[in-house]
Amino acid sequence: MSAAHERNEATGPLLQVNDLSVDFAVDGFWVPAAKKLNYEVEGGKALAIVGESGSGKSASSMAILDLLPSNARIRGSVKLAGRELRGLRPDEMRKVRGADIAVIFQEPMTALNPVYTVGFQIIETLRIHFGITPSAARERALELLEMVELPDPLKAFNSYPHQLSGGQRQRAMIAQSISCDPKLLIADEPTTALDVTVQAEILDLMRDLRHRLNSAILLITHDMGVVADLADDIVVMRQGEIVERGTVAGVFANPTHPYTQQLLGAVPRIGVSDGEKIDTTAGLRADTTAIELAARAAAEDEARRATLGDPVLAFEHVAIEYPKRGRVPAFRAVDDANFAIYPGEVVGLVGESGSGKTTVGRAAIGLIPIADGTARVVGHDISKANRQLLRKVHKDVGIVFQDPSSSLNPRLPIGQSIGEPMLLSGTAKGRALDARVEELLDAVELPRAYRNRYPHELSGGQKQRVGIARALSLKPKLLIADEPTSALDVSVQATVLELMRRLQDEMGFACLFISHDLAVVDTLSDRIIVMQHGKIVEQGATGQLLRNPQDPYTQRLIAAVPVPDPAEQRLRREARHALLAADRAADNAAEQ
């Protein structure tokens, strides 16, 4: 760790970026991605660059390492510890990469080479930069894997990337990037691809490593919660320009630029809906008033449900399997699911990737057959459904898909996409159909002229509005929204949620809202269902579940949601650590 000492002696900021501009050649013109950026990172500090997709945050950071595609043009100056990086020869630049500046990429599965073991890839980096013997490199690699808190470093060393879980892979990636003791760590959306609970662990690890290695971190993210958790300073980017900068505490407490205010306002906050605030932090600490409030919320919910009549969706002991294909045995994705959705009710379904939440949504609409149990949807039993029955069911059920760019046929004008369910069910034709399509476009706040546009001419948020219009075209009794906002930017997500809330008020459909983000679900839902490993672990009224979660998994899930407020986030972090310690103690006690 001698490098760390040298670093402290050097004066001035570690990274100085002056007038950095990045342009891309598009159709014969230089289109700017970043315009004259200026920022500095001090050694041992973390700077967050925040912005939405297309704001140029990633492009400008990759420009530091000269890792842009060939149609890019970089101008300006980048100095690392006083040394100019622009204009270095390729072989000199190669030495800087990895040794002085390391990168943690967004998607560890694609950033690690699938045909080599994790250990081999770390050894490779070590030997390229230090020229040490294989056995010394191996020792160091194991040391690094231990440093990133992998449960079994030796096993991870010998594993291929696909054999590790998402969080473990990200840890292995971090081990590789810190292997040369870099002065600067560029983390490009390091937790976006991870589940919330894993994200919290990785953020813990990064905070811990920063103090131990004294490296500076350049954190690129769109998630204000992550910023509040990890960064010291913040730079807000919009359309290639820096609109605001300052310390995290300062900017969060008092954002001056309207864009920053919007960005902060758009972040869904757990426990805040309809002006009523639920103190989830208190709930985690088992506050008695929170428990009382939770009990009252549960009673209210009970009373409300009693007046609603028959459920539109009822699962009783439902199991869903993916059938066996070739030698791959059948996989039971969901087991023993019991829940009901009453008319006009919004139910949030939360879980991490692989928990079976999407499977439940697809099964409810008959896209996946049900293996066991009974499922009643809008009055039909779809457990043994055939095509005719499903066609009847589909008239009363709509679905909004996750990825707006994949869920619209790129070759059809959006008016046709919206009108297709009506055309095929025979509810409207010709003029009447056109009128209905225009009505729906009005409802989702898109211009009527958009019916002739094609999906590629629309932005992500607009496409998702089209998806919602299509799902609502048959005036369904039940809407299944499968992560409708997870592919969107925060501010777009906020407006789409707003739109869904308004449409639900107006049309009164019941809704199963599937999401991985508890903060998104709780703003909309009357009730929340939490799934883990294909099982429903807890369900209840929103007020009850957030205030007084019973299942340890739900508690961990609530604790892991980052809050865009540095002070509150610190409190939550401590509550989460206490919770985890208690869990561990309970486990140990159980073992003895």
Next chain:
Amino acid sequence: MTIPLDPDFEPPAAPAAEDDGVAVEKAGAQGISQGRLIMRRFLKHKPALISIVLLVLIIGLAVSATGIGSIPGWWKWNYTQLLDPYNNGKPTLSLVPKWLGGEGIMLGEHPFGQNGVGKDYFAMVMRGTMNSAYIMFIIGLIAAFIGVVIGAISGYYRGWVDALLMRLTDVVIVIPVIVLGAVVGVAAGGLGPLFLAVLLGFVAWTGVARLVRAEFLSLREREFVEAARVAGASDARIIFKHILPNAMGVVIVATTLLIAAAIILETSLSFLGYGVQSPDVSLGKLISDNEAAFATKPWLFWWPAFFIVVLSLLVNFIGDGLRDAFDPRQKRVRMKKVKELPPEMAVGSSIGTRAAVPEGAGRGGGSAVGRRQRPMDGENDENGEIDGSQA
């Protein structure tokens, strides 16, 4: 997209923004389809465009010189007429002008010369070019049709249907096309070029089928297919209305390249004597007939060879142009030609063809939410600035 800082606040510029929306409605009444975008990209591809023009000219020359059916062509000789040798059968075509010391630009009596028995070689080559082009297009179209149908069915239905059709494909693939073509050619050679082309089309579809199948396998997992299924679409509608238009790029490119391969297949078969039979001619047959004369009368070899190479190159260039048009990511950027963005275009990120209407704008009249929309992508800034300046 705005999260209103003050829910009661309505920006003073809201009516203006609505007017904008109406104006855009009129301007943008018609969207640009992907087909038209591809067409536009294809038209920018110079080599492909030139190739199309040249191909049309060559085929036009061949057809008009030979004539179709009972309509006679403009060339004075017929490809079957026996004539007296003129100038020892040498080509009379001259392309060097007189002022450069040549004989001047002229066709002469027999521009491509005469063959051993005195037939006019220009008439024969034109007839051969016409036959070869005709055969190659028929092969291409039939093979593409069979390939698309088989590929689409096996890719969409998967399971045992897929297994059965793909094993059938494998069987056709393992038999060399040239051998299959030879057998077919011997049996069908006498029945004329059309019959030969149709039969060859029945063995050349394997490549297209595999590509289309792969494309269907990936497209059927896209969410818009599931959305169509939920909307109540039948299998046929999903295949033809939803998936096939999205797979057209692969089909068109594969077919073009298949056509380029088909001309080689036809000429090789004719060269081996299994293709077009006498007295009819094709380019391959001309080479085969005259291979012995290569040392003495080389033009009998060079003229058909030239047309084979040119036809096949032109079709390949067109195929490349189509591929670039369908998949612009493969195109290389020539950095020197890139210009600075003119200032009037430099507002916000104008990358791509995104509509110049802010997220959710336009029809905002009915609801306050609609009026408060603002662009994140920055096409329309004023609205947003006003919105924010309130804070």
